[in-house]
Amino acid sequence: MSGVNDMSLSESGKCIEVKQVTKAFGKKVVLNDVSLDVKRGEIFGLLGPSGSGKTTLVRLITGLDEPGSGSISVLGEQMPKLGILSRIGYMAQSDALYGELSAMENLQFFSSLYGLRGHLLKERIGEAAELVKLTDDLKKPVHEFSGGMKRRLSLATALTHHPEVLILDEPTVGIDPVLRKSVWKELDVLREKGVTILVTTHVMDEAEKCDRLAMIRDGKVIALGTPAQLKMDSGSETMEDAFVAYGGGQA
């Protein structure tokens, strides 16, 4: 997938910039002074236990909500920005699919919102379905899908318009280990093609597959770096130990 155009390759090489973002719901502070950059063409992981604020952060980045203070830009534009949304592929934590419709119809509908039509639409759907291994199930109504199949279909709906930035909220939850591996392999392929990928996870061994990651706990970034760096700096053997060492507690 080559959604990357050279115009957007700004000198900074930064694709997503989060600066001192704070977000509260009522009195509850969910994100506390979060800053991080995602470089173009990398897989960036947000690792943290459930309730740490991962979903809130990626929703802010996608422009579905706004920070209380701080700023967020994607591809050089302050979010929320309508024009940027066509260059983002967003996969929410909950599978947002129409259960009455078939997988094919879901893909057709969501792809058409990005202006895909006719021959190109067909081609892109075929390509995305192949990628998530759902080619043989396209005619089935989605309410007959297993949790893992829905997850993969959700991923496919975020891919058909060849986004430059992929924002995936726990994409592998409920997917069996074999397919999980294949999903990560596909993410690698997408990265090779220049796609920037931001992925959230609470699974420690998935974090190892990211180029860089931010550990997040109670709305704060407690550590940021490459997996190897984080392990080395904390003198840990595993990601789990590193997370604990940085004050993350049991994830």
Added chain:
Amino acid sequence: MDTFDYFGSVLVGFFSFFFVFLIAGVSFLRERTTGTLQKLLSTPLRRWEVVAGYLLGFGLFTLLQATLIAWYATSVLGIALEGSIFLVLLMNLLLAVTALTLGTLMSAYAQNEFQMFQFIPLVVVPQIFFCGLIDLQSMPEWLQTLGRFLPLYYGADALRGIMLRGDGWDRIWVDALALLGFSLLFATLNVKALRKHRRI
């Protein structure tokens, strides 16, 4: 005047309104609870396009329903029809579009489907009182004025006119305009209510 015809003409409008209000409200609510609304708003789709899409999609279904109700009322139930069936259809359609926009608007304030049903006594029941089923003359004036703010008042007025007295367009256009106004108002508020989910 035949009471059956009198009530029947009003009920035609009432059913158009009631069903569409519920169906549209519940399905828009489901967009929110299943997350598909979020998904829609993560695409470059504009907020008004979401609302307009709902209007168009349901509009077709609504037209079919309006036709069915009008046909059933006049042909099967034998309710009097002095005027044009096309005007009956038009008023039914306008009522249904009003119900559609109101239903989707109300769904923004419901947390689940049960709460949507709780809107029935709040939104739908008052309209039954004011659409002519009960003699308004005996009510205090301020209550009568209140009726002017309810869509069904205009729908019922026009339908009675067309079906019982054979009124033509020249007598019902004010009612039609009122319903169109309500629809526009509700649709606009709807687009505004979506701001809660995406500012732009």
